[in-house]
Each structure stands twice: as structure tokens, then as C-alpha cells.
Amino acid sequence: MASARTGSDGPTPAGPLYRFDASTDAAAVVSADGVVVGWTRGAEELLGCPAREVVGGSATRLLAMPTDPARVAGIAERCRGGMGWSGLIPVRHRDGSSIDVDLRVSASFRVGPDECFLISARERKQHWTVGRSVLDGFLSRSPVGMAVMDLDLRYVWLNDTLERFGGVPREQRLGRRLSDLLPGLQADTIEGLMRKVLATGVPVTDYEYAGWSWADPHRQHAYSSSFFPLLDADNSVTGVGYMVSDVTERWNARRLLSLVNEAGTRIGRTLDVMRTAQELADFAVPRFADFVIVDLLEPVLSTEGHGAWLTDAGPAPAKPVMRRAGMSSVREGCPEALARIGERVDFLPPPHGVDLLINGDPILIPVLDPSDDLWVAEQPERAASIREFGLHSLISVPMRARNTALGLTTFVRSLNTLSFQPDDVLLARELVARAALCVDNARRYTREHTAAVTLQRSLLPHALTGGTALEVASSYLPADPTGGVGGDWFDVIPLSGARVALVVGDVVGHGITAAATMGRLRTAVQTLADMEMPPDELLAHLDDLVLRLSEEKTDDEAANRSSTAFLGATCLYAVYDPVSRRCTMARAGHPPPVVVAPDGHVSFPEPPAGPPLGLGAMAFEATEIELAENSLLGLYTDGLIGGVDRDMEKGMNRLGNVLAQPDSDLGSLCTSAVQQLVPVPQPDDIALLLTRTHALGADHVVSWDVPVDPAAVADVRARATHQMEAWGFGELAMTTELIVSELVTNAIRYAEPPIRLRLLRDTRLSCEVADGSSTAPRLRHARSTDEGGRGLFLVAQLAHRWGARYTAGGKIIWAEQEIP
Missing domain, CATH: 3.30.450.20 (PAS domain)
Incomplete structure (x- = not known):
């Protein structure tokens, strides 16, 4: 270091204060490949290293800072162009301490065949000028x-x-x-x-x-x-x-904040795990990295979903099972990747294991060396890819959210010559943290939505049959996942006398609560239908049930108005009789059915609308219409006719036009109608139930009036036996004779005229006895000493099922037998 001289005004700088003095400054000659080939006494005094320890070795070990290949290459490029370079660099003293020196690099020159650089340095110390202000x-x-x-x-x-x-x-x-x-x-x-x-x-x-x-x-x-x-x-x-x-640090901080804010608007725009992972990869390339891969644990992608590993869930497996969920590259087609989207992967930067995903910190590898023994031994294919595409710097960040391990995101640079720095890890961590939260939200939502859809589909009928009375087809379309599952349902219920009940309903609200309530209502309708209730009475009982369900609130639900509560439902219930070709229906706030006559005429018969279920204190009314054979009857929910414009009248007209199109296959017509009316996902569920009516001809039904005389029972038995033989049901003649005998005898003994016997041949053989009394029969278990009370018990044993239904003029006792 240059000496100083003293003047009358205090310390003043010696001559070579701003210039290096080759006689006193530390100097060295370094070859182009970084080997020290010359070492001066000044350099020895500065760093305490004699020439024998330095000459022939690498100059990088003298630096007290991480190597930066990009910076060194740029400086060498300038010096080869005939220019010099200067800067403040920390170097390492022999005793291990760090010294800041002003370093100068000369233009390159030749020493024999070798390209060399003269490097001179002076220790950076505080100087007080002499004679200067x-x-x-x-x-x-x-x-x-x-x-x-x-x-x-x-x-x-x-x-x-x-x-x-x-x-x-x-x-x-x-x-x-x-x-x-x-x-x-x-x-x-x-x-x-x-x-x-x-x-x-x-x-x-x-x-x-x-x-x-x-x-x-x-x-x-x-x-x-x-x-x-x-x-x-x-x-x-x-x-x-x-x-x-x-102001690079301030600039980078603003850039970091800007990128993080932008990431909040670009990542996690949907509740889809795979799409969120791809959004993270697309956002980071090329803003931050040249190649990004997002690998998620398989449980995260599972719809059955018990989630992912919890960090407190005990020991993790030795090797993670992950799948590639997203990737992006500055190179078209991501040629650097060894796995495609959806494929299994097990990438972890060596030597790290699965603990990295659970509680590890982000991994920074500023300079990626493909010749590293760990990469070559553990992941030779990736080492080859690193070498082929010039991947030179890497950051791997574990994805975790809410104490749950989700996967691993890896950022790599190749075309960008700058290596990742510690500040870049902060940005990578923030991007991954935001994406991880979105992935976890999507995972939880997907799991809950899948559970709700599974519950809903399990509560809907898996197979529908209308017997010989109706040809049946149905179509159900769940709501858009963003709206959650709804409570739409439909059903076809076989009744006595070859009749069929048709029902369609819509529970208010979305989610698992709506789906569960739908299941309860469907079960209640089936139970009430088996009790042979007319449509208006059935809706009245269903309305009472909905009122009770609405009142079933816990104290917490009552205090929290935002909690999901059951509010009500709409319903349409219809009963079709193939003998009379008449359909009786009632509705509770539901859209009317659509009828397409055999000639293509479309109509919307409108029974009194009635209030939605759950309001109470209002009556329901039934309407009866006659349907020509081969008429098309459609029941639907409002989601089918709402459309984008939410104009129900226009939607009903569109539905009628679609159903009027000739199509011999009812299932194809049902599917086509839904696709045409609802081409894109809607926020509400959609249900469509189509039936084509048939009629039972005279050769399927016989009936006789029965006099109120016990002697008439023998004649009725004989007629019934003869009819069984005419229909070819000789095997059922004896049981039919017994059933007719017991039912007619009870009607003559206990009921009021008129009494009428009807035999009906459908998918089952039905025996019906109608009378003018409204007194319900009761099955008794007679004791061995009793002389009577065994009639209905005998009927119940011989028939497949039996029951009673009420009519305007009395009641009908019926019994069904399976036809061999």
C-alpha cells in the first residue's frame, strides 16, 4: 500500500493514491482457465500466502465469495476486447479472514501460447486526506x-x-x-x-x-x-x-411484490387441482425460470380423497408416490422433462429424501453440476438431461398448506445465464405457497363435491321401469361444480292395478344438505305412494314432512343464520292408469308437465300450481287428463327450461319443439333434448323424465258385478277359474280361486254395495274387489280356536303383495300374483 506524507495542513495523499503501483500493489498473473501463473511479493504480503502455495492452483480458492460463472465470463469477455475492469472484491487471507480489496483486471495478453490477465489489488482501508477538505x-x-x-x-x-x-x-x-x-x-x-x-x-x-x-x-x-x-x-x-x-434491492423487492400480486390473479382461478398446478408452471415461465415442473402426491389427485400426508401423521413412506400435475418450458414441448402430465414421478433433488416434502426447506443449487456423483448415481437420466439442455441452476420448493404435504415444485434455468440467488428463493417460496393454498382448496372442494355427487347419484333411482303401462327414459345432469350439487330427483313407482306413479322434484339450495334432503323426500314419496294416496293428499302429507324437516335445527344453526338450512322444495306427482288411459296429477310450485300427442301436438296441461312444499296451511288440488295411446308425457325441473335468459315460457316452448321431433327411441330423444336445451354447464341441476303411454286392451281386463248374496261366491269363483284357463294361467287357477273367494266373501259380509270383481293381466296378475264402503280391512292373526279371521291372512300368504286403495265411491281391495 502506498505510503503517506505529512504536510502543514494535515495528512495529504501520497502520489499514487488513485493509481496502482506495480512495485507496492499486490499483483498476480492468471491464465484464461483460472490458474495462477505469477505471484508478486505484494500479493504475498497482502494475503499471507507464499508463491509456492498459490502458483499452479486455481484462483477461485482465493475468493471469499461464491463463484459466479456468468459474471466471470462477462468480465473475461470485456478484457478480451482490449478493455480493463475494476471492482470491489472480498478475498481470503491465509488465516481464514476476509479482506475487501480494490481489484483491477488488465486487458488480456499472451504469455507464450497461453492467454493471461494481470490482476492487481489494494486493500480497501479508510484514508484521511492531508491538505484536502x-x-x-x-x-x-x-x-x-x-x-x-x-x-x-x-x-x-x-x-x-x-x-x-x-x-x-x-x-x-x-x-x-x-x-x-x-x-x-x-x-x-x-x-x-x-x-x-x-x-x-x-x-x-x-x-x-x-x-x-x-x-x-x-x-x-x-x-x-x-x-x-x-x-x-x-x-x-x-x-x-x-x-x-x-437500488437493485429495492427494485427487486418491488418486482417481487408485483409478481406475487400478479400471481394472486393468475394462479388458482378454478377449483381444479391439475389446472392450478399448470397455472403455476405457466406463470413462472419465462418470468422467473426457463423450466418448471409441479409434481403432486397421488392422494392429492385422488377423488376418493383422504387428502395428502399430514405432517403429524406419523412416519412417511420411503419414496413419495407423485404424479406430474403441471409443467412449462421456454422450449416447445418441454423436451427437458422425463415425464409427461399425469405420469408417475419420484423426483427429489439428491441427496434429499421424502422428509423434504414434509418438513424440509426450499433447496437452492446455484450451479447445477451434471457430473456430480449424486446425480449420476441416483438419477442418471436427469443428469443426462441437465447436460443436454444446459440446465445450470435449480430451486425446489416443497408444497405445503394447512399442515398438509402436497408435492414439490422445481424451477430451473438454462437459457437465462444468471444463476438463482438466495433472494430468488423468497419469490419461489411465495409463489409456491400461494399455489399450494389454491391446490389445497381445490383438493378439499373436489373431495367434498365428489362426495356430494356420489351421495346424490346413490339416492337417485338406478333403474326405472313402467311395466307394460309406460315406456320410460330419464336424464340427469349435475350442476356446474362451482354451484355445488343440487336436490333434483325423479322416480317411477309401480302401483296396484297396473298403474304407475311418476314424480319429479327439486329441493331448494345446493350441497350435501340438499342431496340428503332429496333422498329423504324421495323415500317419503315412495312410502306415501305405497299407501295408495291420491296425488293431492300425498303432496299434503309431504308438505307436513317438509315443515318438520325445516324445524329440525340445532341451537347453533338457529343462532347462525349463514348455516345451511332446508327451506323447501317443489314437486309434481302424477298417476297414470293404462286401463282408463287417464292421468291424475297435482303439483306443489313445480313447472307443469309437457304432453306430445301421437300427431305431434304439444300441450302443457296445468293443474293448479299449489304452493311449494314447506309453506303449509294451503291445500293442493288434483287434475285428471286423458292421454291417447303412444302419447309422450314429460316431467322436468326448472333448470332444463331456465336457459341463459331465465325466461321460463320461452324455455317451455323450446322443450316442446325438441320433444315434438320424431324419434322412435325414447332414450335417445331424452338425451338429445337435454343436450340441445343445455349445451353448457348450468348452476342448477337438470332432471328430465320421459314416458310413452300404452293402454291395456279388453283382452287384458275382465270384470263382473257381484250380487250381495253369499250364494254368488261360487259363481264368481267359477268365472275366475275359467278366465285363468283362457289366459293360459292354469297354474294360478287354484290360488286365484281362493283369493277371489276370500275377497268377495269379505265384501259381501262386511262392505256395502255395489261390489265388483276385476281381474287384470299385466306384468302380474291382479285381483281387485271394489265396494262402496270406506272401512279399511285389517289383517288379523286368528287363534287356533277362532272360527274366523283367517281370510286376509290367507290372501297375504298366497299373493305376492296385497293392499287397499280408496276411491270416490268407496275402496278397492287388491292382491297381486307373480305370473310364471
């Missing part, structure tokens, strides 16, 4: 870069800080313009601002810009500059001064 030292040593430019914008003076910022020695700057020296710093724009200051005399402050300099080639830095005019004694402008500060 404090202001002079402030200007020279300020952490803010300062310079004076003449009227032609050429350097006249600059301080040490600005020299380090640019990496261009002072001697090469003086007398030259910024645009000649540092083209990577928006030189034209900066010089334009200087000309504006010279022309107007108005300073420009805090102008921020980004670019690269020879101090750190190929890595972008951000600077804040101010420009102001310099005036002489007569206030004439003699030049322009400028001050510049390195």
Missing part, C-alpha cells in the same frame, strides 16, 4: 456514484463509487461519453435527460432505470439517478453533474 473526501468516497460531464457530455471527473458501478477504469472514462462505454445502461435515454438539464437548467431527480454494466455483466441492476446543471461564477452553465445509487 472533508468535502473532497466525501465526493471521492461517497457510497453514491458522482460524476461531472462537460457540455459535450464527456466525463470530466468521477468518484471511486461510480468507477466500481460501471466496472470501467477511470482512465478509460475521462474524455469519453457514457454511450461509448456502457451501452447496457440506457445510455441514449440518460444522455437525453442530461441535454434537457443543460437546455432548461431544471434538475431531474430520482430517475430509475435497469440495465447491466461491466461491473456485473449479464446481470441486471437497477439505479436511481439525479442530474443537475453546474454553474460558474457568472451563472452560466458549464456542465452537468449527476449522482447515481444502486
Whole structure:
């Protein structure tokens, strides 16, 4: 280090204060491949290392900082171009301490066949000037870069800080313009601002810009500059001064915040796990990385879903089972990837194991070495891909949310020559944390939605049959997943006398509560239908049930109005009789059915609308219509006719036009109608139940009036036996004779006239005895000493099923037998 001399005004700098002195400065000669080939005594004194320990070894071990291949390559490129370089670099003393030195690198030169560089250094120490004012030292040593430019914008003076910022020695700057020296710093724009200051005399402050300099080639830095005019004694402008500060950290912080905010709008826009993972990969390329892969644990992607590993769920398996959920690359087709979307993967950066996913921190590998023994031994295919595509820097971040391990996201750089730095890990961690929360939300929603849809589908009928009375087809379309499952349901219920009950309903609300309530209502309708209730009475009983369900609230639900509560439902119930071809129906706030006659005429018979179920205190009314044979009867929910415009009348007209199209296959017509009316997912469930009516001809039904005389029983038995033989049911003649005998005898003994016997041949053989009494029969278990009370018990034993239904003029006792 240069010596100092003392004057009358205090310490003053010795001659070579701002220039390196080859006789006293530490100097070394380094070859192009980084090997020290020359070592001076000054270098030995500075670092405490004798020449025998240094010469022939790598110069990088003398540095007290991580190696930066991109920066070294840029500096070498400048020096090969005939220019020098200077900067502040920490070096390592022999005792292990770190020393900050001002380092200068000369233009490259040849020593024999080898390309070499002369590197000189001086320890960075605080100096007190001798005979100079404090202001002079402030200007020279300020952490803010300062310079004076003449009227032609050429350097006249600059301080040490600005020299380090640019990496261009002072001697090469003086007398030259910024645009000649540092083209990577928006030189034209900066010089334009200087000309504006010279022309107007108005300073420009805090102008921020980004670019690269020879101090750190190929890595972008951000600077804040101010420009102001310099005036002489007569206030004439003699030049322009400028001050510049390195604000890269502030710039990066703003960039980080901007990227994180943008990520919040670009990642997690849907409740889909795979799509969220792909959004993360697409967002990071090329903003942050050149290649991104998102691998999720298989339980995260499972719809059966017990979720993923919980970090407190005990020991994890030795190797994670993951699948590729998303990936993106600056290269088309992601050729770097060894697995495609959906395929199994087991990638973890060696030597890390599965614990990385559960409680590990992000992994930063600034310089990725494909020749590393761990990569070659554990993942040879990936090592080959690293080498082939020049992957040189990596960050792997475990995806975790709500104490749950979800997977691993890996960011890699290749075309971008800059290595990942510790600050980049913060951005990667933040991006992955946001994506992980979205993935976990999507996972939870998918699991709950799948459970709700499964519950709903399990509560709907799996197979429908209308017997010989009706040909049946149905179509059910769940709501758009964003709206949640609804409570639409439909059913076809066989009744006595070859009749069939048709029902369609819609529970208010969405979610598992609506699906569960739908199941309860469907069960209640089946039970009430088996009791042979007419449509209006059935809806009245169903209304009472809905009222009770609405009142079943816990104290917490009552206190919290936002909790899901059952509010009500709509329903349409119809009973079709193939003998009379009449259909009796009633509805509770539900859209009317659609009828398409055999000639193609469309109508919407409207029974009194009635209130929705759950209001109470209002009656329901039934309407009866006659249907021609081969008529098309359709029951549906409002989601089918709502459409985008929510105009129900237009929707009903569209439905009628679609169903009027000729189609011999009822199932195809049902599916086609839903596809045409609802081409895109809707926020409500959709149910459509189509039936084509048939009639039972005279050869399927016989009936006789029965006199109120016990002697008439024998004649009725004989007629019934003869009819069985005529129909070819000789095997059923004896049981039919017994059933007819018991039912007719009871009617004559206990009921009121008129009495009528009807035999009906359908999928089962039905025996019906109608009378004018409304008294219900009761099955008794007679004792062995009783003389009577065994009639209905005998009927129940012989028949497949039996029951009673009420009519306007009395009741009908019926019994059914299976036809062999």
C-alpha cells in the first residue's frame, strides 16, 4: 500500500493514491482457465500466502465469495476486447479472514501460447486526506456514484463509487461519453435527460432505470439517478453533474411484490387441482425460470380423497408416490422433462429424501453440476438431461398448506445465464405457497363435491321401469361444480292395478344438505305412494314432512343464520292408469308437465300450481287428463327450461319443439333434448323424465258385478277359474280361486254395495274387489280356536303383495300374483 506524507495542513495523499503501483500493489498473473501463473511479493504480503502455495492452483480458492460463472465470463469477455475492469472484491487471507480489496483486471495478453490477465489489488482501508477538505473526501468516497460531464457530455471527473458501478477504469472514462462505454445502461435515454438539464437548467431527480454494466455483466441492476446543471461564477452553465445509487434491492423487492400480486390473479382461478398446478408452471415461465415442473402426491389427485400426508401423521413412506400435475418450458414441448402430465414421478433433488416434502426447506443449487456423483448415481437420466439442455441452476420448493404435504415444485434455468440467488428463493417460496393454498382448496372442494355427487347419484333411482303401462327414459345432469350439487330427483313407482306413479322434484339450495334432503323426500314419496294416496293428499302429507324437516335445527344453526338450512322444495306427482288411459296429477310450485300427442301436438296441461312444499296451511288440488295411446308425457325441473335468459315460457316452448321431433327411441330423444336445451354447464341441476303411454286392451281386463248374496261366491269363483284357463294361467287357477273367494266373501259380509270383481293381466296378475264402503280391512292373526279371521291372512300368504286403495265411491281391495 502506498505510503503517506505529512504536510502543514494535515495528512495529504501520497502520489499514487488513485493509481496502482506495480512495485507496492499486490499483483498476480492468471491464465484464461483460472490458474495462477505469477505471484508478486505484494500479493504475498497482502494475503499471507507464499508463491509456492498459490502458483499452479486455481484462483477461485482465493475468493471469499461464491463463484459466479456468468459474471466471470462477462468480465473475461470485456478484457478480451482490449478493455480493463475494476471492482470491489472480498478475498481470503491465509488465516481464514476476509479482506475487501480494490481489484483491477488488465486487458488480456499472451504469455507464450497461453492467454493471461494481470490482476492487481489494494486493500480497501479508510484514508484521511492531508491538505484536502472533508468535502473532497466525501465526493471521492461517497457510497453514491458522482460524476461531472462537460457540455459535450464527456466525463470530466468521477468518484471511486461510480468507477466500481460501471466496472470501467477511470482512465478509460475521462474524455469519453457514457454511450461509448456502457451501452447496457440506457445510455441514449440518460444522455437525453442530461441535454434537457443543460437546455432548461431544471434538475431531474430520482430517475430509475435497469440495465447491466461491466461491473456485473449479464446481470441486471437497477439505479436511481439525479442530474443537475453546474454553474460558474457568472451563472452560466458549464456542465452537468449527476449522482447515481444502486437500488437493485429495492427494485427487486418491488418486482417481487408485483409478481406475487400478479400471481394472486393468475394462479388458482378454478377449483381444479391439475389446472392450478399448470397455472403455476405457466406463470413462472419465462418470468422467473426457463423450466418448471409441479409434481403432486397421488392422494392429492385422488377423488376418493383422504387428502395428502399430514405432517403429524406419523412416519412417511420411503419414496413419495407423485404424479406430474403441471409443467412449462421456454422450449416447445418441454423436451427437458422425463415425464409427461399425469405420469408417475419420484423426483427429489439428491441427496434429499421424502422428509423434504414434509418438513424440509426450499433447496437452492446455484450451479447445477451434471457430473456430480449424486446425480449420476441416483438419477442418471436427469443428469443426462441437465447436460443436454444446459440446465445450470435449480430451486425446489416443497408444497405445503394447512399442515398438509402436497408435492414439490422445481424451477430451473438454462437459457437465462444468471444463476438463482438466495433472494430468488423468497419469490419461489411465495409463489409456491400461494399455489399450494389454491391446490389445497381445490383438493378439499373436489373431495367434498365428489362426495356430494356420489351421495346424490346413490339416492337417485338406478333403474326405472313402467311395466307394460309406460315406456320410460330419464336424464340427469349435475350442476356446474362451482354451484355445488343440487336436490333434483325423479322416480317411477309401480302401483296396484297396473298403474304407475311418476314424480319429479327439486329441493331448494345446493350441497350435501340438499342431496340428503332429496333422498329423504324421495323415500317419503315412495312410502306415501305405497299407501295408495291420491296425488293431492300425498303432496299434503309431504308438505307436513317438509315443515318438520325445516324445524329440525340445532341451537347453533338457529343462532347462525349463514348455516345451511332446508327451506323447501317443489314437486309434481302424477298417476297414470293404462286401463282408463287417464292421468291424475297435482303439483306443489313445480313447472307443469309437457304432453306430445301421437300427431305431434304439444300441450302443457296445468293443474293448479299449489304452493311449494314447506309453506303449509294451503291445500293442493288434483287434475285428471286423458292421454291417447303412444302419447309422450314429460316431467322436468326448472333448470332444463331456465336457459341463459331465465325466461321460463320461452324455455317451455323450446322443450316442446325438441320433444315434438320424431324419434322412435325414447332414450335417445331424452338425451338429445337435454343436450340441445343445455349445451353448457348450468348452476342448477337438470332432471328430465320421459314416458310413452300404452293402454291395456279388453283382452287384458275382465270384470263382473257381484250380487250381495253369499250364494254368488261360487259363481264368481267359477268365472275366475275359467278366465285363468283362457289366459293360459292354469297354474294360478287354484290360488286365484281362493283369493277371489276370500275377497268377495269379505265384501259381501262386511262392505256395502255395489261390489265388483276385476281381474287384470299385466306384468302380474291382479285381483281387485271394489265396494262402496270406506272401512279399511285389517289383517288379523286368528287363534287356533277362532272360527274366523283367517281370510286376509290367507290372501297375504298366497299373493305376492296385497293392499287397499280408496276411491270416490268407496275402496278397492287388491292382491297381486307373480305370473310364471
